[in-house]
Amino acid sequence: MAKNGIADSLSRLNMQVPSAGSTRIASPIELADLHQQNRELMFQGVAGSTKQMYESVQSKFLEFCHWSQRLHDNGSPLPASE
8 A cells, every 4th residue: 555545544543654763653452443444445445346256256165164064163264274
């Protein structure tokens, strides 16, 4: 992501981009918020047809995991064990 994109994401969270010589490290809460904001922005940038393809492939993968009994007790295929 370009620096302007990062700065935009940070500005939405009321955060500052550290200067080149800065030793400031974001707190874990700030990093979690930034991660979620980044995921949302990245998802918004994906075309509708691509989202449909991702959902189709994910659905088929989950169906395969269920059919082959590769789901964990919680119903998730992750973490992968093979």
